[in-house]
Amino acid sequence: DGGITQSPKYLFRKEGQNVTLSCEQNLNHDAMYWYRQDPGQGLRLIYYSQIVNDFQKGDIAEGYSVSREKKESFPLTVTSAQKNPTAFYLCASSMAGEFTNSPLHFGNGTRLTVT
């Protein structure tokens, strides 16, 4: 079955450590996204990529980094520079391009806790 896989489901790290969240899709989608979800704030866009080897900052990119070396993969690194990294992280993908109304397909998310 086609879909988006995020791993792990729960992740725990000590403050000051970088951590990488995995996102893999086998939907042959061009575009991939990372969102952060906090209580009362909805989903906020961290980074997105419309094509391999290219990505753009979203609304809250500070303290995060991404790479898009393969179409299927869009890992997110939460660096020690991110002030409040504890959150629920959602990865998504879609068919990219102008005038597309392709909805985003979401993974099941990763809950990151930093202590």
Next chain:
Amino acid sequence: AQTVTQSQPEMSVQEAETVTLSCTYDTSENNYYLFWYKQPPSRQMILVIRQEAYKQQNATENRFSVNFQKAAKSFSLKISDSQLGDTAMYFCAFMTYNTDKLIFGTGTRLQVFP
């Protein structure tokens, strides 16, 4: 900047009744899409319904329908014959034609009780 506002943090409805969730948005664009997503306790995001801005007819999907008022920049979701499985967070979202970037509201938590 485009923004999406959901002014109802929480709503509740009795099973089999109808409930309407509000959403307004702000944009200077003329061509865009609007979506409602559902996030149950499992936290999986599920597309409920979508609307193209150029279409005047309101979208419907079974028990779910929207009231799209383009001039007022309003996009409310009506859930008819509410079911216990409708209990979830509901997010309104907006995307312009040329960005592939989905902007979400803060969500409305809907509780359906027996």
